Amino acid sequence: MTAVQDTPVLDVPSGAPAAVATPLPGDPRLARLSLNQATVKYWSLAEAVQGCLRAGLPAIGLWREPVAEAGLAASAKLVRESGLRVSSYCRGGFLTGADRAGALDENRRAIDEAAELGAPCLVMVAGGLPEGDRDLPGARARVVDAIGELAPYAAERGVRLGLEPLHPIFCADRAVLSTLGQALDIAERFEPEAVGVVVDAYHVWWDPQVYDQIARAGAGGRIVSYQACDWVLPLPEDALLGRGMVGDGHADVGGLRRAVDAAGYTGDIEVEIFNGDIWAADGDEVIATLARRHVQYVV
């Protein structure tokens, strides 16, 4: 494989470290790099697996929708035979709505799938405020209650629930879980083998308490995933897609990686980017770019 230079859409920002050659398969700096499927949204699971293998990435983060498309058993077989580690399974959660029983059923299905896929954790996005509801403490209490229902079920199947605090921009419509401290307050009600936290740089970089809370999470053995993604401005029309390739924005993704490592995390570093331009780019180019950025900014 020859070194691929940055394409314009994924250009190195000015002031960044000098461009580097794309690391080749076998490069030890790739040893913890995982491709989250959401970063190559338009690839099937088979294509994403092949892309990881071509680029020498040792792990992949899976999503329910493309797994369902390929079939659960076929997906499990495909990933197992590829030799890739499964770094996480996305996602469960959405626990704040009126249909408590339905949400719990859906999450039990996701836990079962995670177990069959060999995923160490199910990433949980809490859910937002129901329409017209301003009772944020009430919604947060429903999340705690639901996690209490799901934790034993997950633990029995060897799957950890990974509570993911989302940036407060999503508090109303997507996740009433907004900080790492808040996620840990919930997780610590349960055994570390049952419930942990996901540290996504994009979501937590701004938090004045983030380094203290990462240390707390590490001390308790609670970090189930570290995700690398940058906060870029201006925000796009759909705020959900305002995530950037590491190095394009303002988050100290490398500093946060060093903090989770100092706290004892040794797992994969998963790159999850929701971004229309990146989705439109060639998947191999995207993986090459994120591998370079990983070397430049994160390792």
Added chain:
Amino acid sequence: MTAVQDTPVLDVPSGAPAAVATPLPGDPRLARLSLNQATVKYWSLAEAVQGCLRAGLPAIGLWREPVAEAGLAASAKLVRESGLRVSSYCRGGFLTGADRAGALDENRRAIDEAAELGAPCLVMVAGGLPEGDRDLPGARARVVDAIGELAPYAAERGVRLGLEPLHPIFCADRAVLSTLGQALDIAERFEPEAVGVVVDAYHVWWDPQVYDQIARAGAGGRIVSYQACDWVLPLPEDALLGRGMVGDGHADVGGLRRAVDAAGYTGDIEVEIFNGDIWAADGDEVIATLARRHVQYVV
């Protein structure tokens, strides 16, 4: 004055309390309601003052730009003779850039103006990350340092610095001060007469610690202003303008008002909304609407 019904652009959302008549001048429910000038961006200071008087609002929050346009001495005279209280002066801050001396000079000028206008506090917006800088702890340390320089100068002139945490959506480009707890950690280094905090519902509603931190702020006599504004979705293209009339969004503006009151705050409740549709509407209609919403959701 007759009761003005909601115009379509400022309509009452479904599920809201029944529409109410616009409260008339002298209505005790208006006793703490203040119009922040930014809500009627296209009115001059004289127009804003007249609008408050017509609607029976007893207070106004001033901004530097329209005050400069009218002239400082003339503005001070106009407001003094109107009998309106000045609830705050916006704004100082932007303390994270390379030009420390220039920023301090600009803030000393703003403090002098606040004193001449009889404003009890100068609202401070910290400033964001300099271009290409990912050192958030460093930027935050520069804010602490600058507040240390400005606090004695402000206290000598009877002006309190009001540290305003901004929603984390603005952390990169506008304010590295993101939570009430963080603002209090800084404010508490100084006398309460010198440095306090601004509680803006729009900026803090999502914070899992907000009620605890409001109690802490009140116990220390640190709340210099409460601002009412709602978090509405979807966000507009310019996120700065994504603020809504109270009742149109997801923030529990009334619950937060009760919390600041329970913490001992007795000052004005200032309505500050950056929103293109509201700016385009008739100023008197805007004031009538915010007075109705105040009665419906806040008092």
